[in-house]
Amino acid sequence: MTSEIDSAALLSRASQLIDLARKAGADAADAVVVRSRAHSVSVRLGKVEGTESSESDDFSLRVFVGNRVASVSANPGFDLNALAERAVAMAKVSPEDPFACLADGADLAKSYPDLELFDPTEVSTEQLREAALATEAAALAVSGVTNSSGAGASAGMGGLVLVTSHGFSGHYMGSRFGRSVSVIAGEGTGMERDYDFDSRLYFADLDAAEEIGRRAGERVVKRLNPRQVPTGKNVTVVFDPRVARGFVGHIAGAINGASVARKTSFLRDKMGQQVLKAGLSITDDPLIVRGPSSRPFDGEGVSGKRLVMIEDGVLKSWFLSTATAREIGGGLKTNGRGVRGGTSVSPASTNLALEPGDISPEELIRSVGAGFYVTELIGQGVNMITGEYSRGATGFWIENGELTFAVSEVTIASNLKDMFMRVTPANDIDRDFGIAAPTLAIEGMTLAGR
Structure with a gap:
């Protein structure tokens, strides 16, 4: 090439x-x-x-x-x-x-x-x-x-x-x-x-x-002989990094200016308010050298810069293209996130990251005590207008702070608004993906099992 x-x-x-x-x-x-x-x-x-x-x-x-x-x-x-x-x-x-x-x-x-x-x-x-x-x-x-x-x-x-x-x-x-x-x-x-x-x-x-x-x-061998677990409320669910990237993708969707303009985001009225647990930040940087989703300019010829989209839990920015900024109004301008899609331009994230915490994933799991470690999600049960969240899941049961037996055929449910406020990150972020996230623990979810 x-x-x-x-x-x-x-x-x-x-x-x-x-x-x-x-x-x-x-x-x-x-x-x-x-x-x-x-x-x-x-x-x-x-x-x-x-x-x-x-x-x-x-x-x-x-x-x-x-x-x-x-x-x-x-x-x-x-x-x-x-x-x-x-x-x-x-x-x-x-x-x-x-x-x-x-x-x-x-x-x-x-x-x-x-x-x-x-x-x-x-x-x-x-x-x-x-x-x-x-x-x-x-x-x-x-x-x-x-x-x-x-x-x-x-x-x-x-x-x-x-x-x-x-x-x-x-x-x-x-x-x-x-x-x-x-x-x-x-x-x-x-x-x-x-x-x-x-x-x-x-x-x-x-x-x-x-x-x-x-x-x-x-x-795959670790997933053999899975069990179901009892239905429960207020279960702490831990997302492994592969699953956590999808969770951060939901955050990106909720703060996309196109969704805000169409009024299809449950965060559309939350600018300047706390939407994520205090202490947590979401960053987006198109200018990382060798970054997986880097670009020197966007689909309109605008150079983006590193943005802290959510800072200390407070929503600071939408992803904006020129037309989306004009549609939302309020004096907003593009922040260089326009992406060409066929013949149109829509805003999107670049190198997006939920910034990591201070403890290792092993320490995070130990702190959970008993809960559910998710390695794969099934289905599309996420409503971005209301934030309602319900997904089939497989993974491992956490007992006494350790991963034990494999679990399948369960459903985890909550609302993304609540999940955002109850998430705790580990320190194992992998920035080799366009959406980067560490292991995440989310308290207070409902688990539907046997």
Whole structure:
């Protein structure tokens, strides 16, 4: 892979699109190229099941005529003039949108840093095949593992080229490498399934295939012979980091400006109020060098900066794009969190983290005494309008501060408003994921068992 594949040519083509859109009658416009290159290999039980490769440069042109906006997309090789004229014609007959606009010129990045997001390492199909096979073999070698659901390895790159009619022109590329495996332990009705994976920007940073496989095998064997536990209230539930990342994702969704504007967030009226347990903070930083979700500028050409979204439990910021900030009102401006999704821009987090506490996960579990340690959640029982939370769960029972027997077929329930106020973090945060969270203990949940 190379990071500069036709970047200059793509920037030139996008600039031409902007000029032609203006000549066709657009008051303002931006052009985006979202590029991707990827290849992967999947195996099962020692045999290759599939090899896939993909490559694309997807162009999008967004034009504004007064308060009317339209967007069109095309693949390489399209007629620039025809695309520009079509977009402007569509905009002229579109309904008015009082909030849609380009970012203000004053907010645009005048320069942007090299965040070292691209690793040019070439990984052959044969190397991917060997890694996938090694990952699966290591998992199957764990005593008690009886079958495989498959393993895979992948390598890819992606990036963004953006040009706007009021002066911004920029591009960046990022790489991504991954390995994963899913295996089964037990027989018949006593079978259990689990998985492990790793995903990194730099190939050399990937966990060894054998390590990923071993972890997957050990995880699934521990889940054998699960029990149900009695229904109870005021149960302390501990989320392992994998599950905790999803929990922090719910926080991100609740403080997304798009949800606030649509009035679909249960935190929409909570700005400046305590929404998380005192002492806890949520940070978001797009400028971390080699960060998993870093970007030098957003989908509108705005440079973001590190934000403390929730500080000492108090809500300080929404995730905002330009249009979302205008829709919410109150003098808000974009904070560089706009993400291109097809032909639209919506706000989203970057490198998001619930900052860790001071105690180890082992100490946190000991402090619980008796409770439920969750390793996997099932179902989609989260209502982001009310905060109601109800999920199927599997994991391990905590007794006398230790993990004991496996537990399955239970449901945990509460309200996210209450859960946010009762959460205690450990210190084992892993920042190699776009959403980072340590082990979390949440008091006062309801557990429905037998």
